[in-house]
Amino acid sequence: MTKILPFRAVRPQRAKAGLVAAKSFEEYTEAELRAVLQYNPYSFLHILNPGYKFQHEITGGQRFQMIRNRYLEFREENSFIKDEEPAYYLYQIVGRENTCCGIIAAASAQDYKNNLIKKHEDTIAHRETLFKDYLKVVGFNTEPVLLTYPDNSKINNVIEQVIQTRAEYEFATVNREIHYLWKIDQKDLVIKIKEEFDQMPHLYIADGHHRSASSYLLAQESKASNMEHDGKEAYNFFMSYLISESNLKIHEYSRLITDLNGHTKEEFLILLDEYFRIENHGMEVYKPLQKHHFNMYLDGEFYSLYLRKTNYEFDDSLSKLDPYILYKKVLQPILGIEDLRNDKRISYIHGKNDLIEIKTRIDKGEFAVGFGMLPLSIEEIKETADEGLTMPPKSTYIEPKLLSGLTIYEFESNQK
Secondary structure, eight states: OOOEEOBOOEEEOGGGHHHHOBOOGGGSOHHHHHHHHHHOTTOTHHHHOGGGGGTOOOOHHHHHHHHHHHHHHHHHTTSEEEOSSOBEEEEEEEOSSOEEEEEEEEEEHHHHHTTSEEOOSOOOHHHHHHHHHHHHHHOEEOSOEEEEEOOOHHHHHHHHHHTTSOOSEEEEOTTSOEEEEEEEOOHHHHHHHHHHHHTOSOEEEEEOHHHHHHHHHHHHHHHHTOTTOOSOSGGGEEEEEEEEGGGOEEEOEEEEESOOTTOOHHHHHHHHTTTEEEEEEETSOOOOOSTTEEEEEETTEEEEEEEOGGGOOOOSTGGGOHHHHHIIIIITTTTOOOOTTTOTTEEEEETTSOHHHHHHHHHTTSOSEEEEOOOOOHHHHHHHHHTTOOOOTTOOEEEOOOOBSSSBEESSOOOO
């Protein structure tokens, strides 16, 4: 049984919500970042980029402490309020192509450790520790872990009831999305939501594996230093955005490789032929229509690669995944890519971007060959997690991507 609790969020004053909210730091170009910091004094980016105040780049522990200082300044200036009672928060994003709606809540770090919150990606130890140290110094988190659960009619009924009321926040962004946030603090609705999550045997991480792992490390470290630990402290939980499986949008990542590992084009195609049936589509753009089919762009031409299943053995759920097949039969043995995270010869483009970008970058000479595939399904992700296996890096690009600063989770007694 999973423990999903309401909490007392710190959040912007209603009039400032649209100005405070910000995309993830890395999603801005340098020019965009500079413009926001210069012309919007309420942007959460001022907290995340504290060196801007002094026109100086700051790193490491000093940066963590200055983020804490900027955050406290926002609190002192009453840009933020803290809710008096624990609540769930309903967050809806209405875009041009997709609409999603989910519940922001506090998830149990111990549930993560006990595999009640299941994972499908490996984490890197030094990144876990770095983010744990960050959380410990700044004292808050504003990027929820994206968790998913099977569609639930009772939770859907609560959501439908809430969205009929006036939203606490409603604002548009320049990418033509409308963002809504409702506070759910009515006791009957809070009980209904909690009871439904209590009955769920598992939840699945869709995005945020390092944040989850770091939150567990923080919980363990905080517990060890607290002689009065009772399990109810806020550090035992981490902020999450819980969304039904039907609300997830899963994209694929294409792979771009800088060279053919010393092979000529003809040698490379011959090596591929052992495991794939190859068709040359010339200049006609090709995108796969089914699993175990891949598209490839090489030397100005598109190819389709169809896995020869008589020459490949499916051992478990991982062996059925297209990113794994591409790694085991092409990237590793032929192109010499061992470390998918750190090898500088490989780059990734998520599937929201057009195949034309792959063609353009290869035609410019930045890369020698590119590969694409269909996105994975939620069933494939869950099956991999259920078997305790982990996918290759960059197997999925999952939406929604939330704005920062609308709800903030402080590591003190939020549940009380």
